[in-house]
Amino acid sequence: MQHTAFLFLIPILFVFTLVGLSMGAKRLLGIRIGKIRAAIGGTVGVLATMQIIAVMGPSSHRPAMTSVQVGCGVLVTMLFLAVSEVLLPSSVLSDIVRLPGMMRRRVARTRRYAELSAIAMRNGLSPSLRGLARAGAKGSVEGRRHSARQLRMALEEAGATFVKLGQMLSTRYDLLPTEYIEEFSRLHHQATAEPWERVREVLVQELDIDPEKVFADFDREPLAAGSMAQVHRARLAGGQEIAVKVQRPGAELVVERDLDILLRIGRKLEEHTSWAQSLGLCDLINGFAVSLHEELDFRTEARNMTAIATGAVESGATSALRMPQVYEEYSTGRVLTLEWLDGVPLTSIGDALAERDLDGAALAQQLMECVLEQIMLGGVFHADPHPGNVLLLSNGELGLLDFGSVGRLDRTMRSALRDLLLAIHRNDPTALSDALLEVVDRPEQIDERLLERSLGRFMARHLGAGGKPNREIFSELFLLVARHDLTVPPEIAATFRALATVEGTVERLVPDFDIVAQARAFAAARVQDQMSYGRIKASLMEEAISLTSVMRRLPRRVDRISSALEGGRLGVQIRLLADERDRRFLRGLVHDVLLSFIGGIIALVGAVLLSIDSKPTIIGSVSLSQLIGYNMLVISCILVLRVVFSITRSRG
Secondary structure, three states, rough: OHHHHHHHHHHHHHHHHHHHHHHHHHHHHHOOOHHHHHHHHHHHHHHHHHHHHHHHHHHHHHHHHHHHHHHHHHHHHHHHHHHHHOOHHHHHHHHHHOOHHHHHHHHHHHHHHHHHHHHHHHOHHHHHHHOOOOOOOOOHHHHHHOOOOHHHHHHHOOOOHHHHHHHHHHOOOOOHHHHHHHOOOOOOOOOOOOOOOHHHHHHHHHHHHOOHHHEEEOOOOOEEEEEOOEHHHHHHOOOOOOEEEEEEOHHHHHHHHHHHHHHHHHHHHHHHHHHHHHOHHHHEEEEEEEHHHHHHHHHHHHHHHHHHHHHHHHHHHHOOEEEEEOOOOHHOOOOOEEOOOOEHHHHHHHHHHHHOOOOOHHHHHHHHHHHHHHHHHHOOOOOOOOHHHHHEOOOOOOEOOOOEEEEOOOHHHHHHHHHHHHHHHHHHHHHHHHHHHHHHHHHOOOOOOHHHHHHHHHHHHHOOOOOOOOOHHHHHHHHHHOOOOOOHHHHHHHHHHHHHHHHHOOOOOOOOOOHHHHHHHHHHHHHHHOOHHHHHHHHHHHHHHHHHHHHHHHHHHHHHHHHHHHOOOOOOOOOOOOOOHHHOOOOHHHHHHHHHHHHHHHHHHHHHHHHHHHHHHHHEEEEEEHHHHHHHHHHHHHHHHHHHHHHHHHHH
């Protein structure tokens, strides 16, 4: 019976020792390892300990030698983990574990690469990419226009992710030649509708209830179908007419796959082409990926609508367009339920204005003022007000749809943008230069006099007598900015893109609508409004309140400074190591130095103790001092190994 119990305890003792050795070695090395590596390391340590016990002979069974044996086992386990981590890092090991999934993704990516390569070859993109340089690229206009057309057709054929990339690039007047901007502005993508069965699956998954119990009626044929979502008309049980936007099944996986390919292509192009480096292509793609992920979450669109409506109320906007109400209880990340707006998009307006005796000029004025108020006052604006997103409602008003893409401007940026438009209104190149430098990301060195002269020539050409400014003024301005190595922030580029888009929209209502004159007049009116007695008084009161606490402390601080100056006690304090990264580096350095020093001292003391032949002996010929020396040498080796591994990892 005792023999059976002993046999039962052996595996438990083995597992306990294995876990103890692996956990101890991991903590001493200061690394994170997986369960498989920990089990292998612990097994190696146990086997090494057993071998050491066998080599030491009968004297090894005495309790006094246990510390040496365990220490040697820990040392062997640490050595195994350190060497295996250097030769096969945990990141590589985790990749090996995920290898089947990685292979499946690689096969899918390779198949997609083949599709994109075939699309590129069909559209002759190899030569066209050479002309895709920063704004102001050399070459014939006709050649760039032909290349841009080829690239636009290839993007449309490649799918929604690439179409949206082109639409984002169409806002970057400062980066691309005008011909590419014009072509990318025409990008659109219409996909085949998903069958009702798959749409119903998404509705059940997201709403957690059968659609028949939520909707009294649901049109199974979509009103519009894109590559990421499609829109159906429906009616709630209460009788409310609604529009239901449903994300396509698998849309997120398709976007992730294409974004991964885009990033890989971007890195390769930046390595081998100058135009990709000048564009900062990888940064552009990363920013695009962030915005596309937001667009995939329909809750973001709902929040955008709330933000625009709130901004209009708080800013006192007077020209807000009708926006659909969001039914939040029937909306999720993949389903968006909106109020149905009865009307026709401006793309299909035809002769509706004349038939219904509507004033197109008044509607155009209202739309333009609404966008300008969103930009200048609210700070959150619809970034893509194209004719398909603007409805002429049955009651003669205008409605706004699709808030998946919005722009945001902080108060400082809005103020600088207002100053820029006011400078254009006053035809003042000096003020325009100052406002422009507040808007763009300026380099360390810039010739402001040369920039001011260039802006003066620009204003004389476009805003002088006989000049008729239009939306091309924005692309010309961005082209001038690019020549002076200034970079326009994405939010400002989106602002001017929205203004250029809304001009094309209002032209559906009134041909030859002067958007520049409207923007100039709006900026001037806002400045004039700010200069009214009531606004000036309110601004002064706000500033006075914010300065009250500062002014109250100022006399006391001036007195302290003057007293310190008079007594020769005035000094300047400089905080060393204020950055956490510097403190972390210094802590690590001191830690390694101390461990090395302590390990060296322990090894030296251990060597001295081993050289002493003293009494009494406790295990054969091994004295107590020698036993302590052996333990100190083991501890020294553990400390030194920790330092060496730390240095090796930091260099790796």
